[in-house]
Amino acid sequence: MKKDTKDWRIAIIGCGWLGLPLLADLVAAGYTVAGTSRSPETLSAITAAGGTAWSLQLPEPPPAELLRDCKLVIVTLPPGGRQLGEAATGHYLDQLRALLAPEHFDQSPAVLYTSSTGVYGSTTGRVTEATPVAPDSASSRAVVAAEAWLTEHFEHLTILRLAGLAGPGRHPGRFYGGRDRPIPEGDAPVNLVVQQDVIAAIRHLLAHDLPTGTFNVCAAAHPPKGTFYTAAAAALGLPVAGQLAGGADGKVVDSTRLRRLGWQPRFDALEGGF
Secondary structure (H helix, E strand, C coil): CCCCHHHCEEEEECCCCCHHHHHHHHHHCCCEEEEEECCHHHHHHHHHCCCEEEECCCCCCCCHHHHCCCCEEEECCCCCHHHHHHHHHHHHHHHHHHHCCHHHCCCCCEEEEEEEHHHHCCCCEEECCCCCCCCCCHHHHHHHHHHHHHHHHCCCEEEEEECEEEECCECCHHHHCCCCCCECCCCCECCEEEHHHHHHHHHHHHHCCCCCEEEEECCCCCCEHHHHHHHHHHHCCCCCCCECCCCCCCEEECCHHHHCCCCCCCCCCCCCCC
């Protein structure tokens, strides 16, 4: 039987660069959405977008009203590997346990987790959701641990492994443009996805009963890093300090599984949206 997800009360945990515009989009589409942040400015922005704002300081317990009758929890929390190093995994799992403890819910919710294609590490060639994970950073190891914990505890779980993110405030021309260091591995394929296309993917899945499972989310275009980032920097009038050779056998993230469900990215060619 088809579910009417418009009747679901949704909580977005972590209204940052992706979570806040996602909340605004879902509210505009008719969903009832709560959002969390630690920032007073972001809490005001959540309210202005039509959401219900909650201050949340994990691993402190969430407010009872935030999750009590929630049908879907969208977790967009960063793992914190850059700040915490190898301590990130334990800290991240502590946050998830505090947030998603059973006593917070009337019934077990659906969970959508924004993971990362960083879980594939330095794997070469084409990678699909069936490719074994090979995390090679503190952040990606924390994300792999989070995926495993969520899989163990939630029956209705959707994992979106997002490629590198581009969009408002994250123009790829600034990744290397105007910097002293050259573009490393200039022959490596680019794996990016634009913010609007991630939001469109989530909207699409919600409109189709939010299927469970793991999905890569990546643009179809995979130009060489050197070519792509040099052109992106030039579009902003920024110079680049050259590029280094190598990386031609780098990973290419395959998002066929999500596309078979009907996802049609607007910025598949990576020629706009940022």
